[in-house]
Amino acid sequence: MTDGTLVQDFGADPIATRETDHYQKEYIEGFVDKWDELIDWEARAESEGRFFIDILKARDKKKVLDAAAGTGFHSIQLLKAGFDVTTVDGSAEMLGKAFENGRRRNLVLNTVHADWRWLNKDVHGKFDAIICLGNSFTHLFDEHDRRRALAEFYAALKWDGILIIDQRNYDSILDGDFSTKHKYYYCGDQVVAEPEHVDDGLARFRYAFPDGAVYHLNMFPLRKAYTRKLLTDVGFKKVKTYGDFQETYQENDPDFFVHVAEKLADEQ
Template sequence: MSAVMNANLGNQYRQYTPGFADYWDELVGWEDRLEREGAFYERLLKAHGATDVADVATGTGVNAVALARAGFRVTATDGSENMLAKARENAAARGAGFVDTRVADWLTLDETLGAERFDAVVCLGNSFTHLFDHEARRDALHAMYRVLRPGGMLIIDQRNYDTMLDEGYSSKHAYCYTGDGVDVGPVELNRGLAKFQYRFADGATFQLNMYPLRQNYLTHLLEDAGFINVERYGDLRRPYVLSEVDFIQQVAFRPA
């Protein structure tokens, strides 16, 4: 068994080492991911009249780049400078320009980016489940609320932890992380931890610690932060059968 290359580095940004960032695009599978998303996020944002968008979980840039190329004014942030550096490289290689790129912590997002600056915030790639503390999740959503203009939209996603906890893990690998040749799955799964392992074709192995949020809990957190009209999608569609989808997307709005 290959040694885990980012073991014992905590629960959030420190897990994204320079080495893991170099492998990340193999996991994402850019072309397949964007093809399967089918401009879902662009359509949602355009239908809402969004122009200024903050991607607050940019990673190596797959959604931020796609949105910038679609004509949105994108501010790209991430908690990991290693991932953000790759996002800048990917944007340059694909002819996409960002309004700004910067390292930002969700809990102080409004201090970093400013209040009421964006028409939409996107937090994708199961990223929000890196937060293990209830108060931190609550405070992060309040900060996301504050950076939105009145009437603004938040799009946030997560793995389908409900089914994972209740029935066990399975995945079609058709959404979000679509790269070929990467073996992905939980090596530890319980109510308080989903430790995912990623083994790449050359044997390089990494792990990430996530908190297995249930969809109803996240909806309640959104409403507690002041968001209204929460809508849910399963693998980018609705209605959906919970046991049949890999990812849940929730769309919520700051009152106008």
């Protein structure tokens, strides 16, 4: 799945590119190398605080699958906090960068290259928790792919496991209320990440860097209520949604929503 080319290929009509598997061509080496510049690890760690660590520790979760590891930010934060972490991504470029980032911090990541739709074929065992962060779930354009991936997550969890999954606030983007403070997720200095085209089936984002480099990602704009329904449809019994890590929020304010879905809440 590695694409070592220097130019992203969206074909002659970029906004017609709406296939799940295309993300593998989007995360080319040059873009992956700049991903940490986009995130700014220190700023992101400060903005998130202990949000994910506290959610996991409050529920006594120890064994965690980071299903959309990217360059390894959350895997490394959780390892440093004492969790047993398996680091997964569908992009070989991202996974290589994550391992390198861990090694630089004297950590050895347990990495697995896997597609969510066939997760349990490549990742074995049951987990206390699965995290799927960084707006990654929106790379799935086909509803069947989304349901299949969530079913795979569900199957990989222990009976009392939880799934933590996030997404951009696509409701505000689709409804014309988009504005981003870049306070929480994409904290990089002078890096611009904004929608270039939006319709009900596509959110095409443009990422511009200070050195003039420009990259794009084509993603499916998931509405919050739709994501919550998918989670309950596949079997999760309880879903709690946070807006930019807060329990209370105005619907159009958050940049991101974080859903915490419990597999078998209050029953064994």
